[in-house]
Amino acid sequence: MTATLIDGKAIAETLRAGIAREVQRTEAAHGFVPGLAVVLVGENPASQVYVRSKAKQTVEAGMRSVEHKLPDTTSEQELLMLVQALNNDPGIDGILVQLPLPSHINADRVIEAIDPDKDVDGFHPMNAGRLMTGTGGLVPCTPLGSLKLIKSVRSDLAGLNAVVIGRSNIVGKPMAQLLISESCTVTVAHSRTRDLPAMCRSADILVAAVGRPLMVKGDWVKDGAIVIDVGINRVDAPDLGPGKTRLVGDVDFSTAKEHAGAITPVPGGVGPMTIACLLANTLTASYLRRGLVPPAL
Numbered sequence: 001m002t003a004t005l006i007d008g009k010a011i012a013e014t015l016r017a018g019i020a021r022e023v024q025r026t027e028a029a030h031g032f033v034p035g036l037a038v039v040l041v042g043e044n045p046a047s048q049v050y051v052r053s054k055a056k057q058t059v060e061a062g063m064r065s066v067e068h069k070l071p072d073t074t075s076e077q078e079l080l081m082l083v084q085a086l087n088n089d090p091g092i093d094g095i096l097v098q099l100p101l102p103s104h105i106n107a108d109r110v111i112e113a114i115d116p117d118k119d120v121d122g123f124h125p126m127n128a129g130r131l132m133t134g135t136g137g138l139v140p141c142t143p144l145g146s147l148k149l150i151k152s153v154r155s156d157l158a159g160l161n162a163v164v165i166g167r168s169n170i171v172g173k174p175m176a177q178l179l180i181s182e183s184c185t186v187t188v189a190h191s192r193t194r195d196l197p198a199m200c201r202s203a204d205i206l207v208a209a210v211g212r213p214l215m216v217k218g219d220w221v222k223d224g225a226i227v228i229d230v231g232i233n234r235v236d237a238p239d240l241g242p243g244k245t246r247l248v249g250d251v252d253f254s255t256a257k258e259h260a261g262a263i264t265p266v267p268g269g270v271g272p273m274t275i276a277c278l279l280a281n282t283l284t285a286s287y288l289r290r291g292l293v294p295p296a297l
């Protein structure tokens with residue numbers, strides 16, 4: 001069997017186009033333009049690339065983008081004061097503090113300082129609790145994007161076995177919650193799981209979010225499974241020339257595609273969905289904050 005390729009780039013473009021239309025309609029109908037503030041502390045090169053992409057795509061969707069770039073000498077207190085100012089700024093609907101933060105800053109304290117209703121990352125414990133209890137709130141972007149990719153190939157997930165590899169607060173745990181809400185039977189696997197290959201072979205939906213390049217092999221994949229590869233790992237690629245690198249996922253795509261029914265590539269799978277969902281969350285937050293019903297995206 002050769003799998004259907006789930007084209008995250010195309011699905012993200014369609015989602016962003018829909019958001020852009022809704023932003024225009026929002027301005028005409030309600031007289032406001034959603035605003036997103038992105039805060040970057042320090043000079044992490046990967047973070048700089050992400051933040052630039054986020055700002056560009058925010059503006060392309062017709063929303064306002066505000067960037068705060070702070071030196072890595074910024075104290076936790078200074079960062080908390082900026083977050084407080086953004087919480088109180090009526091022109092800001094979404095606040096994203098790019099992670100990782102420098103080691104002298106406690107990321108949990110910063111996340112908890114963000115107004116949960118502006119927490120477009122969905123990382124605040126209040127939003128984690130709302131997700132767990134099914135009471136609304138903002139949902140972390142990568143799991144939300146992954147669910148949209150799963151639903152692009154199968155709309156009714158009820159009763160399916162889902163295995164999520166990885167138990168992070170950013171991906172694994174919220175992904176499991178979303179799949180529970182879809183009436184899947186969910187297993188969260190991790191580095192201490194016994195016989196991970198057998199566990200994976202039970203999965204109708206397999207989500208890999210561990211950060212281990214090419215860990216999930218083809219013979220771990222049940223025939224016909226939906227495979228979502230959240231990993232983005234840069235590895236040496238001597239075949240491309242000396243010193244060259246390439247991006248690979250947590251799934252060994254070349255063997256997994258022979259078993260999967262549908263599979264995401266890396267790059268071009270989950271990655272583009274994350275920023276598209278950030279824009280969706282910003283639009284959603286802008287409505288909820290005003291007591292309006294957000295558009296379905």
Ligand code: GUN
Nearest residue numbers: 096097098099100121141
């Ligand atoms: N760093 C890597 N991914 C993310 C993300 O989704 N949100 C934030 N705030 N930082 C990140």
